[in-house]
Amino acid sequence: MLSLQPLSNPKSSSLYSSSFTPPNSLSPKTLKPILAFRPSRNLYPSIHSMLQYNRKPQLAGDTPRVVVITSGKGGVGKTTTTANIGLSLARLGFSVVAIDCDVGLRNLDLLLGLENRVNYTVVEVLNGDCRLDQALVRDKRWSNFELLCISKPRSKLPIGFGGKALVWLVDALKARDEGGPDFIIIDCPAGIDAGFITAITPANEAVLVTTPDITSLRDADRVTGLLECDGIRDIKMIVNRVRTDMIKGEDMMSVLDVQEMLGLPLLGVIPEDSEVIRSTNRGYPLVLNKPPALAGLAFEQAAWRLVEQDSMETVMMEEEPKKRGFFSFFGR
Numbered sequence: 001m002l003s004l005q006p007l008s009n010p011k012s013s014s015l016y017s018s019s020f021t022p023p024n025s026l027s028p029k030t031l032k033p034i035l036a037f038r039p040s041r042n043l044y045p046s047i048h049s050m051l052q053y054n055r056k057p058q059l060a061g062d063t064p065r066v067v068v069i070t071s072g073k074g075g076v077g078k079t080t081t082t083a084n085i086g087l088s089l090a091r092l093g094f095s096v097v098a099i100d101c102d103v104g105l106r107n108l109d110l111l112l113g114l115e116n117r118v119n120y121t122v123v124e125v126l127n128g129d130c131r132l133d134q135a136l137v138r139d140k141r142w143s144n145f146e147l148l149c150i151s152k153p154r155s156k157l158p159i160g161f162g163g164k165a166l167v168w169l170v171d172a173l174k175a176r177d178e179g180g181p182d183f184i185i186i187d188c189p190a191g192i193d194a195g196f197i198t199a200i201t202p203a204n205e206a207v208l209v210t211t212p213d214i215t216s217l218r219d220a221d222r223v224t225g226l227l228e229c230d231g232i233r234d235i236k237m238i239v240n241r242v243r244t245d246m247i248k249g250e251d252m253m254s255v256l257d258v259q260e261m262l263g264l265p266l267l268g269v270i271p272e273d274s275e276v277i278r279s280t281n282r283g284y285p286l287v288l289n290k291p292p293a294l295a296g297l298a299f300e301q302a303a304w305r306l307v308e309q310d311s312m313e314t315v316m317m318e319e320e321p322k323k324r325g326f327f328s329f330f331g332r
Contacts, residue, residue, distance in 0.1 A: 056093055057307040064180045066170055067306070068203035070227075072219035074190030076211050077240040080276060082187040083111040083285045084296065085207075088303035090145035091287065094182040097136070097173055100149045101166070101199040102189040112139065113283025114147055122169060123151045126161070132172055141288065146181070162194070163201030170202040192226060200227060205234035207267060207306070211241045212253040217261055224262065236267035236311060238302055243272045265311035268302030270295050 069082045079102075086098045100108040109115040120135040139145040148169075150161075166186075174180035188199040200206070206227050210220040220237070227235055239255050246252035253261075255269050273295035279286045286296035305311060 057304050059094065059182060059307055060309040063182050064174055064184050065182065065205065066184045066186065066203045067205050067207060068186040068188050068200050068232075069207045069209060070188035070196065070200065070223055071209045071216070072190070072192060072196075072223035073210075073216045076209050076216050077270070077276075078190075078209050079107050079111055079187055080280070080286075081207070081209050081238060081240070081270075081299070081302075082108060082185055084287045084299035085303045085306065086183075086185050087112075087139075087142060087145060087285050088287045088300045089183050089185075089307065090139070090142040091300075092303065092307065093144070094307070095144040095179075096183045096185060097146045097148060097181045098185045098187065099166075099169075100147070100187045101195060102187065103151050103195060104153060105189070106149055106151075106153055108187050109137075109147060109149060110283060111280055111285065112147060114139065115283070118147070118149050118152075121149045121151050122165075123161075125169075126165065132169075133176075161198070163198050166198055167202045192223065196223075196226075200230055200232065203232060206232050206236075208235055208237040208262075208264060209240055210237060210258065210262070212239060212247075212255070212258050214253075217253075217258065220262055224264065234309075235264055236306075237262060237264040238268045238270060239266070240270045241272045242269055266313060267305055267311060268298055269312075270298045270302075 069078050069085075071078050079100075082098055082100075086096050089096045098108060098112075100106045102108075109118050114137050117137050120130040122135060124130045125132050125135050135148060137147040137149075139147070170184055173184060184202075186199050186203060189195040208220055208224060208227075210216045224235060237258075239258050242255060243252055247254045255266070259266055271294055273286075273293055275286060275289065275293035276295055279289065279293075286293050287299055289296055292300075
């Protein structure tokens with residue numbers, strides 16, 4: 001049986017407590033095979049040990065931290081990860097600017113429910129048609145979260161736009177009169193072409209999103225090498241859409257297998273959750289759900305570790321031996 005155990009950190013020995021009562025679908029029996037956290041030396045697979053609201057995480061590193069969320073393969077959940085981690089950071093009290101670098105197929109505004117408020121983009125800023133603060137879309141739910149889109153889906157990107165233009169944009173965000181944000185999160189497009197090179201140019205750390213299938217892992221391994229060649233050494237991974245029933249039946253690679261293949265620190269493990277589709281269609285990120293979805297809780301924990309530049313490790317827990325009866329001789 002698979003469970004997750006965070007690395008011990010003396011600065012974060014106390015964990016959150018929550019005032020809400022988990023529904024039946026999030027009972028300890030349901031959480032145990034997916035997430036089991038150890039605040040001390042004992043395992044407490046309860047929902048209260050997964051939330052850490054009794055303190056604010058300590059921001060590590062120099063600000064603003066420029067983080068690119070990438071994968072190489074499309075459809076693994078980069079935009080979903082950007083939306084949920086970005087809003088989780090905003091809920092923790094940090095100022096966040098999320099940049100959607102997917103030029104022709106932008107979707108981050110849809111997942112955030114801000115598609116009707118994007119009037120100006122970076123293209124208009126570069127052309128001198130508007131100011132940078134006019135292109136920034138502030139979320140009404142959390143005023144310290146802002147969205148910035150590179151271009152409109154049907155517009156043509158200028159030929160001169162590239163990594164240098166995005167570096168100028170990041171520097172302009174840092175030099176704002178009200179102060180630079182704590183986090184600049186870049187939603188990287190799929191593939192390893194010019195859009196990928198543009199997105200990773202200003203970043204100094206990366207979050208690699210992958211799913212436990214061989215195609216995603218091969219692309220993730222390739223992207224890891226490209227990130228390291230570009231000078232990005234701080235690379236952590238999020239394993240998305242994990243199904244413990246398939247892992248138990250040996251139909252899906254475990255998180256341990258993924259970590260051994262890629263050799264990257266683990267930022268978070270996101271279980272398969274039907275609430276992801278519902279939240280996407282509503283334009284309402286998972287982390288804002290009440291009561292929170294299981295995947296939303298996992299995104300919150302990943303955001304917490306991102307703030308403190310922490311990571312987690314996976315451990316295997318042996319299952320309790322089954323009682324063997326008379327028919328066990330026949331394989332039952």
